[in-house]
Amino acid sequence: MATYDLAIRGGTVATGQGAIRCDIGIRDGRIAALAESIPEAARVLDATGLLVIPGGVDSHCHIAQAEANGTRHEESFATASHSAFLGGTTSVVTFIPHVKGSALAPHVADAEAQASRESMMDYAFHQIIADPTEAVLAEIPGLVAKGIRSLKVFLTYEPLHLSDGEFLKVLLAARRNGCLVTVHCENFDAISWRTQALLDAGLTAPKYHAWSRPPVVEREATHRAIALAELVDQPIQVFHVSCAEAAEEIARAQARGLKVWGETCPQYLTLTAADMDRPGFEGAKWMCSPSPRDAAEQGRIWEMIQRGTLGVVSSDHCGFSYEGEAGKAMNGRDAVFRDIPNGIPGLAARMPILFSEGVAKGRIGLDEFVALTSANAARLMGLYPRKGAILPGSDADLVLWDPTRTQTLTNAMMGHAIDYTPFEGLEVTGWPVATLRRGEIVMQDGKVQAEPGSGRFLPRGLYDYIRPTGRLANGFDAAPWPVA
Ligand code: URP
Ligand code: ZN
Ligand code: ZN
Numbered sequence: 001m002a003t004y005d006l007a008i009r010g011g012t013v014a015t016g017q018g019a020i021r022c023d024i025g026i027r028d029g030r031i032a033a034l035a036e037s038i039p040e041a042a043r044v045l046d047a048t049g050l051l052v053i054p055g056g057v058d059s060h061c062h063i064a065q066a067e068a069n070g071t072r073h074e075e076s077f078a079t080a081s082h083s084a085f086l087g088g089t090t091s092v093v094t095f096i097p098h099v100k101g102s103a104l105a106p107h108v109a110d111a112e113a114q115a116s117r118e119s120m121m122d123y124a125f126h127q128i129i130a131d132p133t134e135a136v137l138a139e140i141p142g143l144v145a146k147g148i149r150s151l152k153v154f155l156t157y158e159p160l161h162l163s164d165g166e167f168l169k170v171l172l173a174a175r176r177n178g179c180l181v182t183v184h185c186e187n188f189d190a191i192s193w194r195t196q197a198l199l200d201a202g203l204t205a206p207k208y209h210a211w212s213r214p215p216v217v218e219r220e221a222t223h224r225a226i227a228l229a230e231l232v233d234q235p236i237q238v239f240h241v242s243c244a245e246a247a248e249e250i251a252r253a254q255a256r257g258l259k260v261w262g263e264t265c266p267q268y269l270t271l272t273a274a275d276m277d278r279p280g281f282e283g284a285k286w287m288c289s290p291s292p293r294d295a296a297e298q299g300r301i302w303e304m305i306q307r308g309t310l311g312v313v314s315s316d317h318c319g320f321s322y323e324g325e326a327g328k329a330m331n332g333r334d335a336v337f338r339d340i341p342n343g344i345p346g347l348a349a350r351m352p353i354l355f356s357e358g359v360a361k362g363r364i365g366l367d368e369f370v371a372l373t374s375a376n377a378a379r380l381m382g383l384y385p386r387k388g389a390i391l392p393g394s395d396a397d398l399v400l401w402d403p404t405r406t407q408t409l410t411n412a413m414m415g416h417a418i419d420y421t422p423f424e425g426l427e428v429t430g431w432p433v434a435t436l437r438r439g440e441i442v443m444q445d446g447k448v449q450a451e452p453g454s455g456r457f458l459p460r461g462l463y464d465y466i467r468p469t470g471r472l473a474n475g476f477d478a479a480p481w482p483v484a
Helices: 077-086 105-118 140-146 164-177 188-200 208-212 215-232 244-255 282-286 295-306 350-360 366-380
Strands: 004-009 012-014 019-021 023-027 030-035 041-046 051-054 056-061 089-096 122-128 150-154 180-184 236-238 260-264 310-313 398-408 427-437 440-444
Touching (some): 012 366, 051 366, 056 077, 056 350, 077 105, 077 427, 077 440, 089 105, 089 427, 105 122, 105 140, 188 208, 188 215, 215 236, 215 244, 244 295, 260 295, 295 310, 310 366, 350 366, 350 398, 350 427
Parallel strands (some): 004 041, 012 051, 056 089, 122 150, 150 180, 180 236, 236 260
Antiparallel strands (some): 004 023, 023 030, 427 440
């Protein structure tokens, strides 16, 4: 009998702490050995000329999310998994929604049912808190017991946004229960005021979305979120940072030793507000919040990645098509930018864009690429080293990556259920040729093969403490603050 179920031979293994030429032996879905040569295996994958990297961990995806208005995002866990595998991602952290006036439990049950029935990728959850009543906060220990260890709050969007007092309640509940809090940082009142002024002036086209939320509204909310988190001594992750002004707030907090992490997304590295200025209503396809900015801001976001301030690059994948009843074109209705569903799809494009714009263009190295696309998210989500690592004992989530292959992105290549990609026509260098999930080849040469329901729920441990450099500061799983 062979010693290993599968051997990956001849590749250059990018561990996140250097790249080495070695073989990988896989047994029972896990990495069993890294060795110069693995001779005995039931099956062999030839990785000559390829990189072998950890499967992507995308810790910010909206999948099959039920909205307060009764609609559900078009992307199911099955279609999202298909898209994820094509782009080299094997695990996601997605959202359990919440609606004011409701308990968390029914939303949890619905998200669990959707995911367990359909997911092919492994998955974990953030719990959105839209209404932090005593009864809702009392449900948090039950979430933690299940391994749901992060709460998500919005400082903008009607009807999700929290007041400062409500946000403080969530921060305190998170601190008591050992959860991370992730935050959408934009100032609700400022955006509402500017939006009304634009609409009153008859400025309704998609491009005015950017005008309604300039960087200052993001900077202010980021500053406030950090200040309130400091008051409670509660770690937070600021989601989808789009501008240097907000990133500087995070950098200052990190320099002061606060437990604040920053995430950005490929859209803030490749798209601009001008993308929303297309003829007709087409610009809606590029509409997300915060708004994409301009080329100079993209450069500054790269700097903040290079400095380590922004340590995670997620997709913020959102399942809204352009056409259709719930689509961004508003089904021909007399639409204004305020009513367009926010968010864009990007699960499959995330890693190729970051490799191409980052590694191939010399902005970051391979170690940083691994940190930004899997290891840092796995650490912060309490999934490391099961995920985001190529170590004996880690899940054998691996991607065979051709660093030289060039592709022009098209929607067909995204393999998602959405009728467009905002990255259409972007040329990338570097492409996943095979994806392994727990040792199983789930994608090879653009063909996905996996059973819906074969993805596993990932119960999460306590998040890890990471310095802005992305390196571990205090080891794994020790409580990093006194629990009141
Ligand atoms: O526009 C965005 N980002 N939509 C998704 C929801 C969110 O804010 O993360
Ligand atoms: Zn958000
Ligand atoms: Zn989001």
